[in-house]
Amino acid sequence: MSGKAIPVPTPETQPFWDGCAAGELRIQRCADCGSAYFYPRPACPHCGSGNVEWFTASGDATLYSYVINHRAAPGFEADAPYAIAVVQLAEGPRMMTSITGIPATPEALELDMPLRARFEPRGDMHLPVFGPAGEA
Numbered sequence: 001m002s003g004k005a006i007p008v009p010t011p012e013t014q015p016f017w018d019g020c021a022a023g024e025l026r027i028q029r030c031a032d033c034g035s036a037y038f039y040p041r042p043a044c045p046h047c048g049s050g051n052v053e054w055f056t057a058s059g060d061a062t063l064y065s066y067v068i069n070h071r072a073a074p075g076f077e078a079d080a081p082y083a084i085a086v087v088q089l090a091e092g093p094r095m096m097t098s099i100t101g102i103p104a105t106p107e108a109l110e111l112d113m114p115l116r117a118r119f120e121p122r123g124d125m126h127l128p129v130f131g132p133a134g135e136a
Helices: 014-021
Strands: 026-030 052-056 060-069 082-089 094-099 114-122 125-132
Touching: 014 026, 014 052, 014 125, 060 094
Parallel strands: 094 125
Antiparallel strands: 026 052, 060 082, 060 114, 082 094, 114 125
């Protein structure tokens, strides 16, 4: 472990982190309006219903936006430069993540490029990161 920050699950986020540990990207969906959403919360952000459920997303996404961080943040010294991204999940929601498996350069990071979720161990946790689709 490199001293990177480790998330602390809450009761609302525990199913998400349990999914990451199992190699699954779990997000929520409203049982009333059918909208999928991320970040975890007890009520649907689209219709306000509390009738929500967890499901396993496909793990497929596209690159929506990114920034290349050239200045190392505490705990990330060995990783600079690195890409911080917003990805659009195939199920609709967007999430902030890291891009791995390709150089953090504008030439390599093409908007709308297909991505696939991977799970990076960090201490006792696993964090979702995304890399090019079709690669292990």
